[in-house]
Amino acid sequence: MRSMSTSSLQNSVVKDMALAPDGHLKIDWVESHMPVLNQVRRQFEAEQPFKGLKVTISLHLEAKTAYLAKVVQAGGAEVTITGSNPLSTQDDVCAALVEDGVTVLAKYNPDPVEYKEFLIRALETKPDLIIDDGGDLVTILHAERPDLLETIRGGAEETTTGIIRLKALEKEGLLKLPMVAVNDAYCKYLFDNRYGTGQSVFDAINRTTNLVVAGKTVVVVGYGWCGKGVAMRAKGLGAKVVVTEVDAIRAVEAHMDGFHVMPMVEAAKLGDFFVTVTGNRDVISGDHFDVMKDGAILSNAGHFDIEVNKMDLSERASSIRTVRKNIEEYKMADGRNIYLLAEGRLVNLGAGDGHPAEIMDMTFALQALSLKYVNDHYQTIGKSVLNVPYEIDNQVASYKLESLGIEIDRLSEEQIRYMDSWASHE
Incomplete structure (x- = not known):
């Protein structure tokens, strides 16, 4: 056993804790292939942006997602995680996360009632921030459990389907929290969605x-x-x-x-x-x-x-x-x-292990940094669907280039002035 907390074990529902060693191997493997998220983790460990906060995550619960949960946890958060699809949850990864102090409410192929119960129980922890995939958490909050909205500062959405649901809520004037549309970031759709x-x-x-x-x-x-x-x-x-x-x-x-x-x-x-x-x-x-x-x-x-x-x-x-x-x-x-x-x-x-670790490295770095952005600005950004700020998108791409040992050119001050001025185009 690793540094498992008593509360994470008591509050979790997983298939079999004996599977944890295999889950740790999977998580260790992706960690070694996610240099961008590793850099974000170092930043979070130093800054503790989520200290004292609760974060609920609903994503496809496999090794790469598990490492994102650990990065958010490293930023000081108390993390609860559940799946976003019945067939994508990996039981060994769930057990490993519990040993690492994350509360897990998930197992492979639950029946529909149990799957829904996990989502609701994850929200009943009264999180300050959420990460959603497909809009299930947000839909439950708005349609069934609006009483749980009170503590939530905002969150981030992973995929196209969820953003469609969020924008429908926003269009009808019903959205009750700010959500960052991570799927629409350049580093998401150009690389994650495509490659x-x-x-x-x-x-x-x-x-x-x-x-x-x-x-x-x-x-x-x-x-x-x-x-x-x-x-x-x-x-x-x-x-x-x-x-x-x-x-x-x-x-x-x-x-x-x-x-x-x-x-x-x-x-x-x-x-x-x-x-x-x-x-x-x-x-x-x-x-x-x-x-x-x-x-x-x-x-x-x-x-x-x-x-x-x-x-x-x-x-x-x-x-x-x-x-x-x-x-x-x-x-x-x-x-x-x-x-x-x-x-x-x-x-x-x-039927597979999802996107390659190097791809999800960028996407989950966007998720982590977007969550920090919401927490830093939730009092001023309004209850709307937000784009990932360009600075975050560019930061993730820069971390990726750095991890690859690739350097790029930089604009000179004269070039910046030229691009910023309407009168200097001669």
Whole structure:
């Protein structure tokens, strides 16, 4: 056992504390590959920005997230953490965090009632600050437990889906706390959403199916930053790539990036692999299943398991069985088989280990520094959805360059004056 506190053990709900040694190995591994977050940790240890405060975190609970929790803890916080998806929680990591003094309310694949209970219990600790992923914490606070809003100064949101929910609350004038949209930071969508999602989706698909991608057709549903990354990696693996979109500008971009663009009802006839990355519901549904090839493989890389309409798929199936871990076979009435990975949940975490440590290093540094920003300014920033300040984004990128041993140029004073003046452009 490490420096486990009595309170973290008493207040936690995890599967098995005996799993902790394996969890520590995972956390130690990512820590050694997260130099940006290590630098933030050193800053927090010196400054203690969260001393005496409580922080509740809801994120995909695996090793990289665990290290973020430890960095926030190093800043003086009492940390409680729970998962943001039933299939992405790793039980050994949960046990290790408890030994490190973090209160954990999570285990792999809880039933829906238990999963919701963990979220509520994490909020019942009456945190000062929160980190959310997908908006579950914020939704509970506004829809079910507004009594728990009183102590919360604000927080940060990790992903596109959560920001959609936050902006809907803000638009209706209902948002009761400031939330930083970490997903919209340059260092998040340019690197995490593109390179992280692109690689981790195919890590999970390849690990789960053990099938080749080269020579096959991959249909990417949605061409936002995540979709761009998935399409890029599919092309790199030798696939023919089809993109479906509802946004005309993104559709033109996908075309100019060299991909075929067409409606889903046409793409459905061609795809061997399907990856949804829209944040919206039912983007693959009834009519699409009717025309798919025998052996088509469906996966979702959006936050919630609503992008592939599982009810439509089940209604068309004469039988459903699990043929490999994280692969369900739906046999259609005409004999075709359609396969769904990770129950239609976030495939890169439901069937894999998520984004690479070096990618989440930057994202979680943004999270930690954004949380500090909220705590420093919560009395003046208002109850709104906030962008990550450019200074934080640039700081994280600078730490990353430093860790890589890369130097860049700096503007001279004369160049700065030239760029700042309307009259000096000669």
